[in-house]
Amino acid sequence: MRLVVGVDGSESSLRAVDWAADNAALRRTPLRLVYASLWERYEGASLAQGADRPSEQVMAEEIVQTAERRARRRQPDVHVTTDVLPEEPEQALVRESHSALAVVLGHRGRSGMTEAILGSVGVTVAEHAHCPVVVLRCDHADRARPGTPGRIVLGVDEKPAGSAALRFAAEEAGLRGVPLEAVHVSRHGVTGALPGRGGGKREPDAVPALDEALRDVPIGLEVLRRTVSGRPRDGLLAASRDAALLVVGARRRPGHFGPQLGRVAHGVLHHAACPVAVVPELS
Template identity: 35%
Template sequence: MSRRAVIAAVDGSAESLAAAEWAAREACLRDLPLRLVHAWQDWSPAFAHVPYAGRDITPGGTTVTRHWAERVPREAADRLREGHPDLEVGVEQVLGRPAEVLLSAADTAEVLVMGSRGLGALGGFLAGSVSLPVIARAERPVVVVRGGERAGDERRSGTGDRVVGRGRNGDVVLGLDLSRPCDELIAYAFEAAAARSATLRVVHGWTAPAAFGYDPAAVDPGHRVAWGHRAASTLTDVLRPWRGTFPAVEIMEQCVVGQASDHLVDASKDASLLVVGRRMRRAATGTHIGPVTHAVLHHATAPVAVVPHL
């Protein structure tokens, strides 16, 4: 069986080119091939004239539309091969709706990487008509990289060329829900940290039960302290077997009071990668993206990996 590849969606935009560069570094870290996928739709009329080019567009758009579709991933691949001479880079153009093309590609991917436009601290990501449907339905991990990511945003360790992250410490940050911890999600985060020789910071946000607001005895701060200790103990228990599987990965456990999404967005400022989960749902309606993941996708500053799980 052939190896899975890291797949990057490219459309010629600065955001997709930043995602492709991130995907190339990820493929190098995982010793996997990189495949660039460009989904294109033929919007050309049956016959049109291009006066400045001095030629016509033939039916099917073979003169201009197809030429552009072939040029976008080819030029991106050339740049990546120049920067990563040992990386195996493949190119694929697929005629079809972008979301459907990328969902099909994701089935064979180790991870699918997409770009997203950053709108700053208040606006966050621009969640488009392609990225959210793909994230909501993909059954393989999807990484969203905001525009502006560059190779220099990740520093390298003192030994070799291993990427260890961006910002101050380059932690890999994992948002973990202790009510239903998932092996696929935890494994992805540990593998990402191990590949980067980075610290894995595991963040669990908790809030006191609503009943605390109605029970006079709950005013005692000791009750909340006890809840915090129990959450921290549970987190330690969940991570204990993973420490044995990944002994080289340094782990930082954080049980924090308040909305998990707020803490994860804050943690993303110094992270090389933020990892969150998405529970797979078969319902025909709804976004199929949980509120924490949705908030993180819109406001995190680091690349965000969304790992689907049951």
């Protein structure tokens, strides 16, 4: 199993390379850098006009070589491979997710879209990938290193998505040696911190949701519990301000091929102050 990074030459995708290289070093797993584009559809031999290779292919190879050099400089001991795939990025990365620990993407590509808008590739991959998808923005540079102080935040709703998001969040917290904080956001009730598993006044609906979400937490991992009143998206965005990573589950409906992300996942992908991991959960 390996970490896969979708690269396209943008600064955002290079930040993703940095994060993935550090994470691969922590996990002692290989790193695969992939550039995917349907260049062959637009540049055939007739357009090359005597060139040995179409210009888009040359550019693609330069992109992956640049990303490879960056990864090797950052983590020399990580085994790095690259590939250039002549197909749609969404299709290629979803297929890569079948054999990946996680797929890591930048928030936007070379199209020049504003930071407030997540590119269509990121949305599609997060909706349909078979493994966790981690998305970073350029302004996440100070949160991109696993050694960065800060906890791992796990978003929990009234019906916890399952254990996959918890496993990923707990593994990240354990690798980094930081606490795991489970945050439950309710539209009603009392706001307050819920340290540990002890007593205290809590929101009635927060207790079963948090207990269910944390029932398989690894022994020895420091776990914090917090419940917040308000809109779920706003509560998780607030929690992301001093977090190293925000993890949310995405329920998948077998046989359904349309959009698979809810409004909360969409919101945190667009606006979180730290990298976001979307973890698929089969409902």
